[in-house]
Amino acid sequence: MGNSMNDSSALGRLGFNSRAIHAGQEPDPLTGAVAVPIYQTSTYKQDGVGGLRNGYEYSRSGNPTRTALEECLAALEGGARGLAFASGLAAEDTLLRALCSPGDHMLLPDDAYGGTYRLVARVLSRWGVEFTAVHMHDTAAVAAAIQPNTRVIWVETPTNPLLNIVDIAALAEVSRQHQTMMVVDNTFASPYLQQPLALGADVVVHSTTKYLGGHSDVVGGAVVTRDAEVGEQVAFYQNSMGAICGPFDAWLVMRGIKTLGVRMDRHCSNAAQIVRFLGQHPAVSSVLYPGLPNHPNHEVAARQMSGFGGMVSFRMRGGEEAALKVCELTQMFTLGESLGGIESLIEHPARMTHASVAGSPLEVPGDLIRLSVGIEDIEDLLADLTAALA
Template sequence: MTDQGFSTKAIHAGWDPEARTGAVNVPIYASSTFAQDGVGGMRDGFEYARTGNPTRRVLEENMAAIENGTYGRGFSSGMAATDAILRATLRPGDHLVIPNDAYGGTYRLIDKVFSQWGIEYSVAPVNDVAAIARAIKPNTKLVWIETPTNPLLNVGDIAATAQIAHDAGAKLVVDNTFATPYLQQPLDLGADIVVHSTTKYLGGHSDVVGGALVTNDSQIDADIAFLQNGAGAVPGPFDAYLTMRGIKTLAVRMERHCDNAEKLVEVLSAHPKVTEVLYPGLESHPGHAAAAKQMRRFGGMISVRIAGGQIAAQEFCARTKVFTLAESLGGIESLIEHPGAMTHASTAGSLLEVPADLVRLSVGIEDIDDLVADVEQALG
């Protein structure tokens, strides 16, 4: 399906109407085990649901297709996917580079867990390829970037970073959760592995938790598949079904997310209580040129810094009525949060600590006039 458009792949890749019943949607195969035709005689490769499930297989093939990849693997959460790729590619004594504003959960896993097993890491600004190059050591095996980053919305040049990583003999992983495959396809730009929290835009309805990894490298996929089965952090069939249902409408949802975000950026940029708007679509954004080069549009995430510091930022979060004060992002409903006290609390006191006056908005697909009115009354 590589020659088909994004939405066509999102709707059809991995599944044809079922031969026996004609079911247009993939069934939820709620079976923990599968009958075998004699000892070792698996039907279509299925034996036990941790190893493989028909609903999950369709999701994995679909994810690979929309990322223009060859191999896809589903996980029970984005953090489970993150854990799997770190374990598949790193050994004690190895080193990796991460952004200096990485997602708090990624940082926590590396700093608190993998460091205990002899894994070293350095941090570098994702938007500074020279700094990333300086952070690489002889034992660097992995360069990990998010673009745009969570929550400061910095943008990394994927192609340039891939070149730096490959020149050093390292692999490049790109967390594509904020951008989604509709807006950005890192494998086409040289990345080795793409990771997603499918909980976010791919599921899109705040009703499922999941993760995914996509690659074109058969050995990496084999190593991931071994861990996927051996550790067992797999999505259930209903989780896989819900995620696929979300993917089918990803393109149309992302267009509305972007439309609404762009309008809100205009409003927030002109508001006297907002000291800075962080959004790659702004020409003043330091990553605007890179984003324009590698993204279809600039996304539905906005971060702002609020005059008055932490107290004023938290009061802004508490006063919204349409925006819901909650963690997570990427759903059809608009969410607002204070990263320093919520999603990124684990970075406090570290090189990745986020500003206390920062507020992150996940702009939903509600009527834009209602979102503008809500933001204005909450700031006012």
């Protein structure tokens, strides 16, 4: 590949999987190593007082391994700047403090991830940021909820755990008309299935813990901005607040990204077959999946996503007790929080990932089960669910 991978125009001509493998990841110029080295260092020798070598002085401000990941993230999302953080919530917190000031207002999905709601409602609200929870899949409702001091429209699509779909392009137009910043949490879809910046969003966030890392062995987060100036602003806050991604964690996420495309193909394939199975099971009252023709926003999902993802939620006819029992009985589906790994997980959102929204407008149904469908053999996954649902 030579030095061509350092050329953004050359990167733009490459397919997704090629960018995932090569963007920001040139062979090491000293040794020729094809894997990016782990620069496990806190500081760097300077060439004289104030003479930084290739811009590095201290690893909170910049680290070559993290730089490689950040360049790769920007290339995958088609953004001007990528930034890697210690966790998805660290990325969200830093971004919102960079975009908002005390007295500003933001719109939040009324079915947002519980951790995002907790951050906004219990942390940023004490700092003076106001918020309104709104049906993000209803573009007219979003437009009506915008206030003179609204600074950010925060979007998840698909949402966690109800798998609602937001029309990114339509909402981006509303955001432009009202001069707000539109942020899309792209964790569930991944950049392989969905490109929010190309659809008009201003910023994309990720928990890289999930599909980007893909192996349940790292915690991380990411911000990718469409505009370079916004990226510089977030980078200032990243350095000032310090919740950066360590070099080994950056390396693990990069390793995961290399196989993102092939993993997502298998996640989607397995999920589609599980959805068909659940839709015919007498113990299941409803299946929530954007790939279903009866999903209320199926047409939007089909238009803005290249696949429907590996996340599946369903509701039990027997209520919460039946849902808890299924969660306890599966064996191939491991009972655990998080998602997006190669192994299949099952959880009860009301008592696990979304316990923080109990009693709020974002409370999720007790009969709901969420699956993160892995890449195991589909026959084994179906057998496991069959036994648990019996």
